[in-house]
Amino acid sequence: MENYLKLDFDAADVTFALRQHHPEASERGGKSCSSQQTKQEALKSPRLQRILEEVAEESSRELKDVQKEAQELLEEIGHKMALPAVRSLALVLRSVLRRILKGVFVNKPGLEKLKEAVRQWPVVLLPSHRSYLDFILVTYLMFEHNITLPSIAAGQDFMNMAGVSSLLRRSGAFFLRRTFGSDKLYKAVFTAYVQTLLCSGDSPIEFFIEGTRSRTAKSLHPKYGLMNMIVEPYLDGRVPDVVMIPIGISYERTLEEELFARELLGVSKPKESTGALLRARTLLGENYGSIIINIGSPVSLHDLCQSKGISRIPHVLYPRDYTMMLTREREMIFELGHMIVHQTYHCMVVYPSALLASAVLYQSRGVPLGELVPMVEWLRRELEERGVAVYWEGGDTLSLIHSSLQMHSVCVELTSSDLVRPRTCHLMSKLATPSGHTPSMVELLGMTLDSSELHLITEISYVHLMLAHYRNQLMFALIPEAMAALSLYHFLPCDKASALKRFDALHCALYKEFVLPKRVPTEMFQDTMHRLLDRGVVVSQRPGDYTLNSQKEHVLAFLESLVAPFVAGVWVVCHHLLSMKGGVQSVSATVHGAKVLAAKCVKEGVVKSYETLSLDLIRNALQSLTESGLIMQHTSEVEGRDRLVKVDDLKGLQALTRELEVMVTSGPSRAKL
Numbered sequence: 056m057e058n059y060l061k062l063d064f065d066a067a068d069v070t071f072a073l074r075q076h077h078p079e080a081s082e083r084g085g086k087s088c089s090s091q092q093t094k095q096e097a098l099k100s101p102r103l104q105r106i107l108e109e110v111a112e113e114s115s116r117e118l119k120d121v122q123k124e125a126q127e128l129l130e131e132i133g134h135k136m137a138l139p140a141v142r143s144l145a146l147v148l149r150s151v152l153r154r155i156l157k158g159v160f161v162n163k164p165g166l167e168k169l170k171e172a173v174r175q176w177p178v179v180l181l182p183s184h185r186s187y188l189d190f191i192l193v194t195y196l197m198f199e200h201n202i203t204l205p206s207i208a209a210g211q212d213f214m215n216m217a218g219v220s221s222l223l224r225r226s227g228a229f230f231l232r233r234t235f236g237s238d239k240l241y242k243a244v245f246t247a248y249v250q251t252l253l254c255s256g257d258s259p260i261e262f263f264i265e266g267t268r269s270r271t272a273k274s275l276h277p278k279y280g281l282m283n284m285i286v287e288p289y290l291d292g293r294v295p296d297v298v299m300i301p302i303g304i305s306y307e308r309t310l311e312e313e314l315f316a317r318e319l320l321g322v323s324k325p326k327e328s329t330g331a332l333l334r335a336r337t338l339l340g341e342n343y344g345s346i347i348i349n350i351g352s353p354v355s356l357h358d359l360c361q362s363k364g365i366s367r368i369p370h371v372l373y374p375r376d377y378t379m380m381l382t383r384e385r386e387m388i389f390e391l392g393h394m395i396v397h398q399t400y401h402c403m404v405v406y407p408s409a410l411l412a413s414a415v416l417y418q419s420r421g422v423p424l425g426e427l428v429p430m431v432e433w434l435r436r437e438l439e440e441r442g443v444a445v446y447w448e449g450g451d452t453l454s455l456i457h458s459s460l461q462m463h464s465v466c467v468e469l470t471s472s473d474l475v476r477p478r479t480c481h482l483m484s485k486l487a488t489p490s491g492h493t494p495s496m497v498e499l500l501g502m503t504l505d506s507s508e509l510h511l512i513t514e515i516s517y518v519h520l521m522l523a524h525y526r527n528q529l530m531f532a533l534i535p536e537a538m539a540a541l542s543l544y545h546f547l548p549c550d551k552a553s554a555l556k557r558f559d560a561l562h563c564a565l566y567k568e569f570v571l572p573k574r575v576p577t578e579m580f581q582d583t584m585h586r587l588l589d590r591g592v593v594v595s596q597r598p599g600d601y602t603l604n605s606q607k608e609h610v611l612a613f614l615e616s617l618v619a620p621f622v623a624g625v626w627v628v629c630h631h632l633l634s635m636k637g638g639v640q641s642v643s644a645t646v647h648g649a650k651v652l653a654a655k656c657v658k659e660g661v662v663k664s665y666e667t668l669s670l671d672l673i674r675n676a677l678q679s680l681t682e683s684g685l686i687m688q689h690t691s692e693v694e695g696r697d698r699l700v701k702v703d704d705l706k707g708l709q710a711l712t713r714e715l716e717v718m719v720t721s722g723p724s725r726a727k728l
Contacts, residue, residue: 059160072142097251106243140225165350178259182302208262270315272527277392291370301351303402307344316520349402400531408459412525421476466521516665535583540614545721547603560714564625567678620664628676629712
């Protein structure tokens with residue numbers, strides 16, 4: 056950890072909170088604006104003024120009434136940054152973090168680049184989003200290191216938290232609705248406010264490009280609303296550049312691990328409230344290890360546009376009060392969003408607990424402690440060979456495993472016979488043992504599952520999903536290889552054409568499950584196969600033919616095990632959709648039906664992974680199939696806001712189901728690591 060600084064938890068709280076905060080003056084010059092002045096400047100925006108007139112005319116209202124509504128919306132949205140509130144927040148946060156963490160670390164080179172960028176340019180901070188702590192960790196870091204504090208985009212849900220919402224607002228949070236819908240006025244007011252913040256350059260803007268917390272610890276697909284608002288002022292010449300800084304925040308143990316697992320199984324997310332926050336004080340007796348904040352390399356919007364051949368001249372010639380976005384510019388923003396997500400998760404650090412969870416899920420019936428040590432060491436080497444940062448501090452491998460076992464005792468246990476296994480492994484014996492006959496999907500669809508069996512399977516899934524949350528932290532480095540491994544492992548020797556066909560099916564099935572590299576499947580497959588061949592994982596004795604290297608079978612087996620649960624989940628969803636026989640069903644009914652079918656498949660041993668019960672997996676499968684044109688979703692007037700699902704390409708869905716079935720039912724086979 057020589058390239059990392061540890062945040063100061065040692066100084067007395069009052070001394071820390073009262074420290075001077077005088078950031079270096081911006082080299083851009085200009086007059087600093089108060090939070091109230093920023094709102095007034097936003098209201099004067101030519102574009103907003105034009106839209107106010109349009110709304111007044113369309114709604115047959117007086118212009119002054121629409122202007123008053125816009126002013127009220129600005130008060131609802133805008134922050135009221137005040138240093139005393141930031142000091143209060145720092146006091147509370149230090150008190151909590153000191154009790155539950157060993158430390159918070161930040162990379163020194165990234166911190167220096169952040170300081171320099173904030174002095175010179177309008178800056179947008181783009182952290183990963185795995186926990187509610189993300190909201191305030193960056194502010195705390197910048198307060199400690201005397202950097203201009205950011206304005207933070209926060210969901211409007213937090214406004215329900217009496218007292219807390221006020222503290223957050225006065226610490227730099229501005230609030231946005233989850234969806235703007237068709238509210239033309241709200242969208243215009245919010246856009247004007249964000250762009251005024253950016254153009255004034257008084258403080259960096261911070262928002263989460265993934266939109267919401269990732270319950271699975273996998274990166275989510277980028278959301279483009281705020282990104283569009285950030286890019287526009289550069290394109291129309293209001294700012295000379297915008298510098299975006301990806302930030303990876305890695306947790307040794309996530310505070311919301313149990314809450315996330317419940318949500319993935321269908322337990323409603325509790326509303327953000329002060330009462331819920333107070334009930335969470337039970338966390339203060341727990342050990343959550345450490346947090347590592349990795350600040351990535353700045354991305355210049357100016358340099359990116361230059362490299363793409365995008366000129367600002369068309370925007371300069373266009374009236375300032377109109378919005379114009381050319382096709383090439385939209386494509387650039389799409390690529391930029393994916394680039395930021397990829398750079399953010401390359402900033403992430405993998406903890407030993409992620410390696411432990413991966414090994415335990417690989418052999419979910421239990422791993423002898425003596426075998427676990429070399430498995431974890433092998434995984435560490437494999438990740439480091441791929442350039443992944445692995446946190447490895449505090450002793451030998453066995454000591455780190457024991458430390459992780461103690462920290463994650465809610466989901467993993469060490470038995471008296473030195474067997475490491477999921478915490479609820481003993482519950483599996485209560486499930487009825489499947490008969491020797493493997494039921495067909497038609498038989499499974501006709502079976503009934505009583506509530507006690509479903510409850511038991513859900514309890515086991517709950518623990519497996521918590522373990523998967525940590526295993527997923529290393530997925531970003533291995534997904535293309537894992538997809539190639541699954542298309543190969545149970546079919547070797549095989550030819551390139553058949554492997555590519557299976558890889559293409561996986562790309563279609565997992566398109567929304569993972570943020571895949573922006574390349575066509577054929578290119579991704581070829582690049583990935585080159586890596587596997589270079590590492591000797593597979594052998595090509597003749598061009599276009601692949602055979603197994605028995606010395607590296609364990610590598611291929613582990614890689615395919617990473618992606619197999621997700622593929623099994625999509626396969627189950629496909630079968631549920633086919634069982635609709637051309638009918639129409641609401642999304643919620645489709646999700647529930649697929650979950651029940653997944654539970655039946657697990658109970659009968661047709662599918663091995665309890666992760667297939669995850670609602671997140673099922674919803675992502677539906678989105679992937681919609682994206683590929685195999686199903687369609689549309690809004691129903693009868694069902695209210697819920698959408699309806701209908702198979703749009705029956706033959707295509709049947710073909711995909713057959714391809715996935717071959718891969719799902721051919722395994723698993725678990726070679727020792």
